[in-house]
Amino acid sequence: MSKIFAFHGGIHPPENKKQSTRAPIRLAPVPEQLTIPIQQHIGAPAKPCVHVGEQVLKGQMIAEAQGRISVSIHASSSGTITDISPQSVPHPSGLEAPCISIKTDGQDQWIPHQGLADYRSLPPLELINYIRNHGIAGMGGAGFPTDVKLHLGDDHIVNTLIINAAECEPYITADDMLIRERAEQIVGGIEVINYLLNPTHILIGIEDNKAHAIRVLEDALRHTKLNIDIVVVPTKYPSGGEKQLVRLLTGVEVPSGRIPADVGIVCQNIGTVAAINQAVHHGTPLISRIVTVTGGAVGKPQNLEALIGTPINDLLETAQVNHNTLSRLVMGGPMMGFTIEDDAIPIIKTSNCIIAAVKEEMPPAPPSQACIRCGLCEQACPAELLPQQLFWFSKSREFEKAKHHNLFDCIECGACSYVCPSNIPLVQYYRFAKNEIRDEEAEQRKSDQARQRFEARQARLEQAVLDKEIRRKERAAQAAKTQAAKKASSETAAQTPEDNIKQLKTAAAITRTKLKKALSALEAAKADSSDNIAQLDLQYKQAEHAAEEAQKALELAESGIQAPATSVAPDIKQLKTQAAVARTKLKKAQQALKIAEDKGHDGADTLRATVAQLEEKSVAAQLVFANAETDAASSSSSNPLPALKESTDKALGTFKKAEAALETAIANSSPAAEKMKAGVEKLKAKYTEALAAQEAAETLSAPKATEAPAQSFEPQPTARTPADLKALKQNVSIMRTKLKKTETLLASAEADSEQAGELQQEIVRLTQLHKDAKAQLDAEEEGKIKAAAAQGIDLKKLKIDAALARAAVTKLERSIKKAQEAEPAELNALQTELLAAQQQATQFNNTLSQFE
């Protein structure tokens, strides 16, 4: 016999099981009216697939499973659908829920049904779907859809299957009687589950107060080839709790917040097992179950096989209830069941017991006294919590502390309440605290979401305004351009492209200055938090845009003059973006998966699948991109050497990257690793190819390569015109900014080795340009200074004077502004002063500009 691992705590309430095991299971009569809730399980409610007035046959599907966690519902007997509307359902809340009502015709006529001839010939997925379509949900506890538990995916390796026959709640004997009378069904069901999960151990946990059932079960197990252990556990409440049973039978504890499958264990209620058998071998969906009808107020306590949807009252009548003595009607056991006020409430798939109690059995709770900290609750708690502390915290609404004391590990078994000598309704306190915390968290989530939504909307609106503005500008610029082009073509048809560039350059420089101005204004405004920030911001953005436009136009023109633009396959960029997008997606999904895994979320499986998929996609995209790139590089053999070099670098970069990716993939034992490996090989080949091509080109075009920089240096002709010092200066500054920009780009792109190569080259080119422009400028200035000196003017001094004059102007302007606010008397004087200063400044400027 297997070893038993005791769990902490537990209680021994009076069993009261004998009463209902004397009589055999009887079929409950078919009621006149069946009320079948469309949600009897955890998960999404089934979707009705019949309409009012329709004739249905026994076993016909009347509501279809929808969503991953859901099961179908079937008609329990033949008859007419009379209603699909909310009715009272068995639920602790006492709320109503949608039900399908059937008026039975008394024929109890079956829909043609047939079991599977050989379920082993079916692929597991199909079999699981079959079970789902036969409405099988857990019949012991919460009604978790059975197919979900049987379809765990590959990442849950099931090593132990536990069949829960402990039935530890007092009064209930439904499972006990099921085993006694239908043990062969259980064995059949276990075989089906074994086929699906293929566990290494199968354990049936049963309490030692069911000696008869144990004997029968042992006999039945002789007829199976499977190696099934019956583990007899001592009678103790709540040994039938899933977590407790797992510990009892295996010594393993289900980690907090996880499910048994996470530790390789699957639990199935014994009733569910029998139902699986019936569905697979006989094709009968779950439309009836064994219900213990017992309690002091029923004359003949017994187990009835009742159709799902039978009103409780029918069962009570069958068991000869005495309405006069009945004081409490409990569905489920006395420890965790709930009371029902309305005996028209139907039996559902999870209803294992109905207790019609007399007052003496379940007396009203005496008034609770103060907690004397006796610690009895702690000794009883199977979750090894400190119920007393939880009670204090719940009572004083210190939910943080309650949570810290593992409130959410409380299984609400009621053991602590049971033993509390002060009659404190402890479980009720915990339910209250849990609900409060859940509400709070939901509230928090909601407000977070609302805030995010609001912020997103705000950003969207701002963006829309900006976009509009930009579009308008664009249109204007376009119009201006076409106008200018027209003018240019009509006026001076012979205008050289160099001139055009000059113009464009100036335009670009001007816009840039504007941009800078706008920026500084914006910053100043921001500094003193002026309220026209928004406006300035807009201005700045506009300026920025204009600057970019100008720059673009300039570059276009430049590249037009320069050697024909490097022919890059147009779709490479696109491919690159695609690859990047795929990568980001993958990363996101991975993160989500990690979070989900950490939290032990149910969705982790699906996420995992998604990640694997994305991984593949990302790799594929990356490969396509790399191929295209290297292809483009190597195919254009006419390209000058730099291009070749670039492509080699690129190939190397991609190859290196792919290799790194492969390594991580292997480390994570990702399914995409194989594919990636192939891709990496390919890339390597490409890289070597590119390298070879480059070398070949190098040897061929060595002299040409040395000439290249000189040719690509374009501003030279413009510099010949001596008057264009300003243009030269601008040229230099442009080069400088460009250089800087590229450098920062490089810094940020450093990680992305592909781009870095490109940028590096760009920088080298720009540095060269900058240097040349500077040199030219210096030369010109030198000439000017000399010329000025010849006229007896110190250009440097003049410059300083001009600057001083300008400063004086601004200063005066400022003081005028101040004066306008404070001392209007001084205003006049100041204004005249300003005028003089302005004149002086203009004079200086003029002189200066003569020499520049």
Added chain:
Amino acid sequence: MALIRITSPHVHKPTSTAGIMRLVILATLPGILAMTFFFGWGTLINIVWASALAITFEALCIRARNRPLSFYLRDNSAILTAVLIALALPPFAPWWLTAVAVFVAIVIAKQLYGGIGQNPFNPAMVAYALVLISFPVEMTRWTAPFMLYGEGWNILAFTDTFSLIFGSWVEHADAFTSATPLDEMRHRGGLTTEEAWRASDVLANVGAWHAVSAAYAMGGVLLLYKKIFSWHTPAAFLLSLGGIATFFYIISPDTYADPFFHLTVGGTMLGAFFIATDPVSSATSNKGKIWFGIGIGSLIYIIRTWGNYPDAVAFSILLMNLAAPFIDQYTQPRAYGHKASKRGMKEKI
């Protein structure tokens, strides 16, 4: 049929706080009998007197606090406190001493803190410590076991005892009182333990104390069997006291009393089974109870051997009561499905 909605659980163990208190009171019976047998009627008279006072004080307080009177009086907790005080005080304690002690216990140590379940300190021990400090003369004078006088069982007549307690105590007291074995041990001057054992009458009659301790232990085991408290506190308490005593006894048997002596005289057994196990003022979790017990046992030995008071059960328990909330914070059990137990009150960030 009027059915109402009630949430689970629907059944309840037929225990009650009153029942638990009653059981604890019953468990003191062997001790009471032994005390009476060896030290005369005084213990019984004191118990009745203290209980009457306790109920009166409790009732007054509950009335003053506007609580339902009979509901709270029925929990038997006041009587239990009274019985424990009476057992701890010297058997011939004058009536006013008992009255002061009960007043302190019920009114100050219990009701002022908010009544049953709210007191951080064991009320009986607060009372005992207070009268011990305030009335050292009366408190350190115990009756010599009556076994001492004459042959066979020969105790002071009931009426004489009564008048002794309620009459003029001082004149007659000296005739019957003597020091306790712990006093003798403590104030033995330069004698070695061996010499003290030979020299002292009191120590020669230590058997009476052993018997009383055994009686308390019996009651304690009954409660343990009835699962009124868990074994953790008394076991940790007695083992740590015995362990430390053994250690020092082995080092120097001449200077230190033997462990058996420590375990069976004074209030050790009463403290271990009836006071330290008081749930209200002790640590909560099983782990915590063990630390709680160890603390008491060690403190008792330290105070008895190197402190100013011959017995130290009350002080040790009070000191550990003080530490109980702290112990609780660091001895949460590891909950099912968790790798480690949590500490403190909040998640560490």
